Amino acid sequence: MLSRVVTAGCLALRVGLGPVLAQSPAAQMTTLPLNDLSAFRSVSGKNWQVASDVTADATKKNALTAKKGTGVLVNLPNDRNKTNLQTTLEHGDIDLELDYMMAKESNSGIYLQGRYEIQLLDSWGVKGARIGDNGSIYQRWDESRPEGQKGYEGHAARQNASKAPGLWQHLRIWFQAPRFDGAGKKIENARVIRIELNGVTIHENVDLTGPTRGPLADNEVARGPLLIQGDHGPVAFRNIRYTAYDQPRPELTNLTYAVFPGQFTKEPEFGQTPPEAQGPITGLNTGGIRNTNNFLVRYTGTLDVKEAGEYTFSLNGAGGFTSLKINSKPVVAWGSLGRQSVAKVTLPAGQLPFELIYSKVASRASTALGLSIQGAGLREFFLGDKSLEGGGFSDRGPILVDAPANTILRSFMDVPNENGQGRRTRVTHAISVGSPEQLHYTYDLDNGALVQVWRGQFLDATPMWNSRGDGSSRPTGMVQRFGVPRMMLGKLASAQASWAKDTVNSGFRPKGYSLDESKRPTFMYSVLGTEVQDVIRILDNGQGVRRELTVAKPANDLYAFLADGKSIEALPNGTYLVDGKSYYIQLTETGGAKPVVRSAGGRQELIIPVRGNKLSYSILF
Structure with missing residues (x-):
């Protein structure tokens, strides 16, 4: 690309x-219940509990407070209680997503199959990301290696996408388990297909050659539990959901191809014209076709369906027409030029005849063919030319x-x-x-x-x-x-009056911005009879932004709109947790004014009267 x-x-x-990377349509996910600890194997330590909510003190190391209730899994380790936690669920291929919260300077990790650790760490403010930072795939370990080389094959996150301690972070993992032959010999490594942290892709297509440091066991298996590290620091989890893929893949075997020259815009009848090239082929691809245009290739073979059920096939032939038959029945009819065709079909288990046709007629397109298959309990997988993988x-x-x-x-x-x-x-x-x-x-x-x-x-x-x-x-x-x-400033008859939805009747007039010596802007505008300068600056270590408004001659009924969200929680020292613990607002200069948290339209808003000429606050996330 x-x-x-x-x-x-x-x-x-x-x-x-x-x-x-090809992405499957959203599958139905199962929620891991957190009403108690019954979703986990017998817990020997007392560091694990369920709660209704947690709060971390962003200024104190390893400070995490739990509130009684259910729905949140909490680890509060101490010198006597610091055990790891294993799920009763054992998984192979899995899609996993969850929210988690780190205490300040805390450390934890999630081991896929109990063997491959995705690091969880308070990495707020770290520039870049190292192997031990949040979201990284931890390294393998060998004590027999020389000092300084014992750790190897770790994979740092592409970038540091971490939030501040005390905020909920969202993790999504697509994992493929190792594959073994009938004799139990590993024939394919485990693989992280993709990991997203807080909406940012931090890993793609990472081969895992063996367990990382501190696994449940040093061997590799087809199925194993999720393991959550409990001996390092406080951490909380909620909304743990997963899709397990347990259905075996259908296999395409005994594949042959036959190439016919010419421009085929309709499905032909075979047997009248001999192919110009034919023979066995090891995979569904077009790499051996000499012509780049005006040809038809017919693939035939056997689709070995291990488990009966409904399957979805997506077929695409660049610059041409395609069709697909399985078990001698049409699955994808001769389709529109260059369009991807999607069809669902119920297949029996067994060795089923397979036929796929690709007719290339458009010279402007590259020669390429792709077929993906998915089903209930079967993650979408791709066969064909890599250039079409992902659609x-x-x-x-x-x-x-x-x-x-x-x-x-x-x-x-x-x-x-x-x-x-x-x-x-x-x-x-x-x-x-x-x-x-x-x-x-x-x-x-x-x-x-x-x-x-x-x-x-x-x-x-x-x-x-x-x-x-x-x-x-x-x-x-x-x-x-x-x-x-919405407007930052507004006039209110009382602290409960509705905020204006737009700038109508406000006299709002933007006046552009000026640049300082470092080319950082100060925005300027007039509104409600006053002149405003709005300065936004980056905080140290990139931990957030500081915003300072200078207001000329503010009216007595002038308010500033600071935030809204599903919830707003007041913390000590003029700090607020906003929108379900998504970010912090920290007031630094208010002229003695007291902020107001109020309800509006099923949400909460944080506003403050403007007293004096300056108002400043920081957004930490």
Whole structure:
């Protein structure tokens, strides 16, 4: 895939050819019950419990407090109680997702099959990511190796996508178990297909040659439990869900091919014209076909279906027509030119005749054929040319904008609505500000609103600059969004009065921005009869942003809208946990004004009267 990277002041090309990971449609997931500890093997230590909620003190090491109830799994280890925890579930291939919370400087880990550790660590503020950091695949260990070389084959996360201690983080794992032959000999390594941390892909297609350090056992198995490390530090989990893939894959055997020259736009009758080439073939691919256009290739063989059931087949032939028959019955009819065809069929177990036809007629397309198969309990797997894995091949990859220095880019920006449903809201006058600290934000000039902050890479400008484009860009790191933009400042008759939905009758007028010596912007606007300067700066270690508003002659009924979310919890020292522990707001300068947490439309809002000329607060995430 070709990707272009734009850096400040120059255009650079980043080229990388490789398949895109195929993603199965969302399968039905099973929730691991957390009403008690019955989903786990007998627990010998007292460090594990269930709770209704947890809170971490972001200023104190290993401080995690549990609230009585159910739904949250909590580890509170001490010198006497620090056992690991194993599920009664034993898994092979699995998709796993969960929320977890780290205490400050805490350390834990999840072992897939009890053998391959995904590290959980308070890595907030760490630049880059090392093998021991949050989301990394921990290293293997061999005591017989020389000092300094005992650890090997660890895989650091691509980037540090961690949140602050005391915030809920979301982890998604796609895992493929090792494969063994009939004699029990390993014939294929375990593999991490993909891991996402807080919405950011941090691993793809990682081979695991053996257990990492501290496993349940040193051997490898087809099935094993999830193991959660309990001897390092406090950690909490909730919403643990999984899809186990236990159904064996159908196998394509005795495969042969036959190539016929000519342009076939309709399915032919075979037997009248001899093929120009034919013979056995080891896999479903087009690599041996000499012609690049105007040919038809017919594959025949046997599909060995191990388990009867309903299967879904997705078939794609670049620049041509395709058809598929299984057990001598049509599954995918002769389809539209170059279109992917999807069909469901119920198959019996056994050795079933297989026929696939691909007729290439469009010279502009590369020769490529792809077939994917999935079913209940069977993760989608791919057969064919790698260029079609993931649904297609494009020679126009993402156009990425880096920020090696403070960088400003104007574009449209699409943001989700509060409930995540329906069409997104398009911010038409968005300014995204990137920093070399790898923490960035988007500002809405139409409302004087902070739209989002994120940690990691800067922007994907493909929608804006590829072909005619639609004018939009999107963040490429771990994003904390703040919902549909609204005015930062408003006049209220009382602290419970509704906040204005738009700028009508507010006299809002944007006045652009000025740059300091480091090319960092200060935004300026007038609203409600006053002049405003809005300064947003990156905090040390990229832990968040500090926002300072300077307001000329504020009216007595002027308020600032700081946040809204499903919940807002007040903590000591002017700090608030926002939107179900998604991020922190920390008030630093209020002129003596007291903030108000109020309910509105089934959500909660944090507002504060504007007293004096300055209001400042930090957003930590």
